[in-house]
Amino acid sequence: MTFEEIKNKAKAEWEALQKGSYIVVGTATCGRAAGALDVIDAFNKELTRQGLKVPIIQVGCLELCYADPLVTISKPDSLRVVYHNVTPEIVPRLVEGYVASDDPCLELALGTLEGEGGETVYIPELPRFEHELRLILGRCGYIDPENISHYVANGGYSGLDKALKMSPEKIIGELKKSGLRGRGGAGFPTYQKWELCRKAKNTPKYVICNADEGDPGAFMDRVVLESDPHQVIEGMIIAGYAIGAEQGYVYIRAEYPLAIERVQIALKQAEELGFLGDSILGSDLEFHIEIAAGAGAFISGEETALIAAVEGRMSTPRPRPPYPPELGLWNKPTLLNNVKTFAFWQAKSPIQDWPKSLWEQRFASLFMTSVVELLKINSLKQYK
């Protein structure tokens, strides 16, 4: 199948879903901790009792962690209403009120996703979103991370499609222009790593995605992987093409079992549709991704320690230089970037036709962080 065909099929599936009613429940680890799975059970029970057939879609995190479990009820020709701190006890009321008839139960709602400036609270206008520019979180909490069609229908993999028509040098050139720096925190200019890997003579080369997020109170990588894993995969495939690698690894820490599960599903689906494998989208480009699950070691987030862990050794750092672009995994050139770096790169890279001004001014300084502890409202933010 060509990319156009895949996209049209995915779009048709997405539009068919929008035509009917459906219920969305956030089931990332944060939602689950707050009891989202019990809420889903309650919905299933109540829907069967009332003889209604409404699909329940499990999405990732809408980054309103203080309001978990979050439930969105979507109806055609009506407002999408988001309910916060939902418990199994209030589920029958929601089903009776908004699914079966037309009472939106606004007293239980956090707000709505449409109706800007109307009488209801419009969620994107909450003060919590005021200082944000949501790039890689744009789809999180709206699409089903376990369904590749949702991702493709919302602009996914079009960056890869365009990248394949460009030369690797051009992609790295665009990356340089963008000023993207390593979003893991160190802020190393990303294009330099890519260029070094591209120029390295030794083969084979490897791409590694660092998802060993161990910083205190940080869970951005978890949210990205649990809510929208395909954007990371897409970023990795583009990286593989740009530096000339055929094998990638995603190193995910053991404490994130759901992220591992969702990335596994995402990889399988990407392979089935031909975004990964021996001939990507019909071209002669070959790229495979495997998951390397961590085993619980804080130090594995350091790049040389992470490489040791992927090799199956004790995860201890070694002195640098030589840096991984020269001597990395199995002493081969290795490109190692954070989850967010790959996600940012595919999300709104110049490949994706973004307004130039925004691109040049903001992209380099965009950062995503989690806000926890000591605050009454805990959430995930992506600052301008």
Add this chain to the structure above:
Amino acid sequence: MITEEQTSQVIAEILSHYRKEGKNLIPLLQEVQTRLGYLPKEALQEIADFLEMSAVEVWGVATFYNQFRFVPLGKYHTVVCMGTACHLAGGRLILEALERELDIKVGETAEDGNFSLERVACIGCCMLAPVIVIKDRIHPKMTPFKVEEALIPYREEGQKESKVKGKKSK
């Protein structure tokens, strides 16, 4: 209880899915632990033989990572998050409360085999700190008092099951 024979059968079966590559060491240890609940000595030796490594290398890796255990897990494996956020929110007190309640120390398994206790670094639920996980179920915003409450259903279930077993053996 799994007999030694069954253990070696399970290990042989797991080994048959893997290629002899050094990078498979951690996945192998993880799968053995998932299936058996812990890493018996024989398993470490057999993995070392399979990957053509020295046993001490395998032992080194297995003891380096927090995830691996060398005693069987309890039926209700309890994990206390000790990441920075949970630590600040009183994770230490929760751990102490659990040690007191279950009468075991971190890394141990109770004699009846029902509970085992472990500490991990950050499970990524910092907004709900302090957090514990009992048998894959996350319990948010714990206090030493809530620890006791959270354990009740598992204790009851454990007792029921041991009663049923007792009847059967009669």
